[in-house]
Amino acid sequence: MAIDVFTDEWCAAWEEKLKESKDFPVYNKGWEGDVGCIIQPDPEKGLNDEKYLYLDLYDGTVNGIRMVDKEKAESAKFVMIGPYVRWKQVAKTELDAIKAMMQGKLKLKGNLPYMVKYLKGTQEVIRCLTLVDSKFPDD
């Protein structure tokens, strides 16, 4: 059964898939820095409030993926910000996250070259999300 996105249950399912990945520890080896994602609301699509997602990843280890408050998300070393519709495209691999940032569809606060070094790790995080049966507000 599909799980509602931006819920604790959904985060836990994503975290489990990422922990099962054999590639993630390889691609993320050496990574230091948490990631905050800010999903801007889109009432017309059924997302009434801003959502804050936090990925605690370190040197190939998944310490946790969870919904947090704004302050926690904004305090992360890397903060990615964008409208709901863009995040949905990223989650469904219809839009590459780095390309989205280059084109202004998502904003990044943080060191781009560092993220590029771990590009495969980022792609694996998204791939694992696609393994979760996700239900978006406008599905």
Next chain:
Amino acid sequence: MGYEADWTFNYFGPTKVIFGVGMISDLPLEVGSLGKKALLVTDPGIIATGMADQVEAMLGGSLAGVYSDIPQDTGIDIVDQGAEYARSVDADVVVSLGGGSAIDTAKGICILLTEGGNLKDYQGMQLLTRPQTPHVVIPTTAGTGSEVTIFSVVLDKEQGQKIFLFENYNIPRVAILDPKMTEKLPPGLTASTGMDAMTHAVEAYVSQQRNPISDGMALHAIRLINTYLPQAVEDGSDMVARGQMQIAALIAGWAFSNAMVGMVHAMAHSLGAVCRTPHGLANGILLPHGMRYNLEEIPDRMADIADALGVETRNMSPVTAGEAGITEVEALVKRIGMPTTLKDAGVKESKLEQCSELAVTDGAIVYNPRFVMDPEEVLEVYRKAYFGGD
């Protein structure tokens, strides 16, 4: 040349362009339409040529002040100090006169004048949500294309690395391309900055983020550079060649600001950081080797480039045509008197491994048409460029 049916792209290039010998005279009108008090951002080299005096005189009463404490590679502290000075003189427009370092300093000042804070607060991509302080650019080189791009690159001395800012809202409002302003550029710098523009054009044309608009600009830039760069190097007073090179650099800038660049830039950035190799020089030497690395991945595109370089490709396979194009680029580098190997450019072989590690962390490499994330593969290309040959 076709595109997939389900394919999408963005193109953004809002800069007003004023071109022509003597068109620097439009500067006061442009500044007057954007604000009241202009800060002139330039560097000591430009001041020594007398060009800054000329611009100051043109601005007259609308000149708020001059900020010229800018080294070859600008830094966060330089931008922060410049913004403080700009605030102290109540500047509401920024005019930059110079090459990449002066233009990127001015771009940083524009952000801080509007948003406040320090430049480091804005490290990232597309963080800004409103138009920034108006910026008029007068380039004195024909290479960076920075007068129309979303990028600025600034050195963070504390971290020992360059920070990148990508901001649609901070693209300069006006670029004044007056060929006279590049007349005093010496032949060596004319050659290397010209090859920087050629690399922008070639890499934009083969980038994974290419689009039809950037394609057209990139191919036209390649044609112009191949024709006019040797003339501009040979005779710096040739205003036709100088002007065509300015146009080529600008449209190559529009192309790569939207399509991005690739591994050659990633490798040149790394050589700049580790060995202090000038950016255009590194690009010119590395370009044929990068093209050769990518050839099998995009033979049709490489054949188009060969065609733009004047190669008669009609009876050639795409790979053969692409090879001929690479040979043409190598011939151009020789023709304009640039070193053809990294060894000749003074790079130490012992540094290449460090450069390879750094190159795979550079943002440009993401858009290379052939996926490359292995430092060993990059090192192999560096070695070919170091010793020469294919």
